[in-house]
Amino acid sequence: MSRVLFPNIAAYQQEWLDVGDGHQLYLEQSGNPDGIAVVYLHGGPGGGSSKNYRRYFDPEKYRIILFDQRGCGRSKPSPSLSHNTTSHLISDIETIRKHLHISQWLVTGGSWGTTLALLYGIKYPERVLAFILRGIFLGTTAEYDWLYTQSGAAGFFPEYYREFIEQRPDIKSASILQGYYDLLTGNNEIAAIAASKAWCLWELRLSTIEHHHIEPHHITDAHQALCMAKVSSHYFVNKCFVAEDFILTAIEKIKTIPAIILHGRYDMVCQMRHADKLVQAWPNAQLQILPKAGHGGFETQTIDGFCKAADTMANFIAEQGSKK
Template identity: 30%
Template sequence: MSVEHGTTCPLQCPQRLLCLSSQNFIQAKRSRKRDAVLSFVSRRLKGLLSGLSSVGPKSSQVSNSIQPRASSGSFRQLNQAAKPFKTGRLQVTQLHSLYFEVYGNPNGQPAVVFHGGPGAGCYANHARFFNLNHYKVVLVDQRGCGRSTPLGCLEDNNTAALVADFEALREALGIDRWLLFGGSWGVTLSLAYARAHSHRVTGIILRGICLMRPSEIQWMYGGGAGNLAPAAWSSFTADLGKRELKNPLAAYHKRLTSPKDANSRDAAAKAWMGWEMSVGFGLSDNLQRWNGQKWDPAGSQPIKPPSPPSVLVNGTQHAAQPSSKGSPRAASAMQTPAQASASSSNSSDAGSSSSSSPAPGSISTSVAQAMLECHYSFNNAFLEDEPLLEGLDPLRSIPCIAVQGRLDFVCPPRTAYDLHLAWPEMELLIVPGAGHSMYNPGIQQELLKATDRMRFLAQPQSGIDRRQVPVQRARSMASI
């Protein structure tokens, strides 16, 4: 037996020297301590990871980091469809009458939808962005569109008048304060209303940020967006003369608001809506191929021999047609709100259908929308004297969540970023890979989350100024 002299034996053996057996004892003791430490660390790590996974979905709603793109199967679907519990009309002037619907819980938290366009009208599906067990949701067709009358009327139709209409509707429905939910043009109108009546607003949810500034209008109708959809832009400007090409918006304004006849007006409206749908919903992710006659998704069809130049021009016009595989909003853009709800899971919620067979001398809702969009765009939304980015101080204490598609070519992210700079308390979410549609899976999911969160954020705050409270900063702004 070998021994190591000069060391006390922990086994208290007679030799009181560290023998080989005592060395084994010490090594075993150290090994047990190491195993115990490793086991403790492992249990702690598992506990921490389990805790993180249990709060992951909840905390991701307020995370400042860029969120990974979820698979299509993991996106939230719209809430269940329901019928309105109240419908009606509000006579706001001797000329204009507004159609409205109210969905959800009569005693729920009030919310109002500001639809886009201008002139697009409200759809029953808009109410499905809210949990109708908790919300009381008001949908209203703005002046001159949808089921409001007279359809397509431009007289007394401006932003200040629309703001006054919403305030009159709030009073008529006996609502003290409400949540604002607006997309695209609805962003402009929501902010204009909130600026004028901030004490009536509990919170704001925005999608596809649009402020109707001259630079934004020039982008859409001055050729900027045409660089992204050149075939569609060629179709949009095909019937304009050389002088008109210098200002396509003015040319269309004349054709839509002071037409020679109804046929020329309707042709201009068709071209206008075709251009808008092409930019907003018609830019396909599929490989596109010119087959000698027209553009189509590349497939197995053989390429035909080149056609004469005259056919190529007609083929370019075909390319401007919007994709039938776009969003639900794109597919129903030419329908009335009643028709759109009928094509969803809420067909019993139909109503009048003014665009299916217009009466002689009347106009369709799509023509009315083109007229209203052109009317507001040509006049810079009647906001030149009061740009929306100026005078935002009354809004900065109001909770606001804004959702913006990174690939939105109708309302590019630059506008969202400018609003963020002017309103740093606002929470801004940039959705990767998403365009303009509120039905894009990523945008739809963030809007559903926003309405859920606003049930708690949009409560009376007893005079608390949110500018003095830690706020949610914009997500992924550094990479815009």
């Protein structure tokens, strides 16, 4: 029987945590204050968290921690590229752990959140009980090329890709990615808003196989779109501030930590071959291929797989704790 999301729950604590450099992170907790600590890392970069991420986890078993990464969502200022790099975000995660007096936690995330989770684990392996990762993104040139050049996802969605590049005739750069970044960070606010909506529409159209005919009017939140596009393009033109193949090279540091990795067979944002490559290098990771899912976090099989993985990890962590 397929699992559905847990019922809606309210956060029992919300705050804005000062992490320096003029940034304050939106941070919330829900579920059981005495439960297993779990942090969910949202995608993007710049996507912001959703209250529905709380619903992957049994609120009786888990102390659920969500936050908006610096420069996006409800964090302040937003959108902001100032002092905003991958190493800043990893430090922010560790600052949150210390602030909440958590010794170890389950680290979970989706898409760009998997990149951050892996990098955090590589830097702080002793703080991670286990991982649940959905839609692997390793931050490599092949992945940027897949998303933003003619030779990748454009081959599956040629009409959408034409819209993606034609809606921005004012792009001067030979590189679509660089051209969008220039528009999004330029002085023309109207052009930046239009570019951000086109950017988000392209990714949204690639993200799910359960919803069709996604049109420009579906991008309704201009602030969210600007955060997503501006922060994402900032990270991608800078190769996510990570050396090529760094995660696979450093996987040794987390090879003993258990992980459940979920990946949609038809994920057109993050290709499954990267998840497969990761698992081949990580003996303690188990890849669960979702046969009728794409990239979206709330597709039917993804919800089923994630909720089951969260239950599996709760039992595993409780078992490990009883052995100590």
